[in-house]
Amino acid sequence: MKIGEMTEQSGIPVETIRYYEKIGLLPAPDRQANGYRNYRQSHLDRLLFIRRCRNLDMAQEEIRELVRLADQPDADCSEVDALLARHLGHVRARLQELRALEKTLSDLQQACSQGRTVAECGILGGLTQDLDKDSPPGHNNHIPGSHGH
Incomplete structure (x- = not known):
């Protein structure tokens, strides 16, 4: 074909x-x-x-x-199982990261109230802060102050 x-x-x-x-x-x-x-x-x-x-x-x-x-149909399938277990571990880790991201975005959204100006916007304020300064180690991809200590 x-x-x-x-x-x-x-x-x-x-x-x-x-x-x-x-x-x-x-x-x-x-x-x-x-x-x-x-x-x-x-x-x-x-x-x-x-x-x-x-x-x-x-x-x-x-x-x-x-x-x-x-391509090795008669071989032991333990390697296939191990590969899938590793992949499942990666997927679970990504799910945790996505849940943390969801919380960060939700917290940011809560920082902005109706009737304020863009200059007073809590979302933009949170996004313009120096992320490295206030973030705990290993959490450099999150907006500071959006998670409890």
């Missing part, structure tokens, strides 16, 4: 398919006499696998490792 058919069947743009080939996530297809790429079902299956991994927010190196492991 041609690259357009791959795009149609996978929902992945042509440029992304070529990129996956370039970085080695998708094996290079055979070329027809006219130079067009000739993809097989195995290419589409791999592409769909990659898309599912990306939908789970996996990084390229995680996907590369899963592809390597998938």
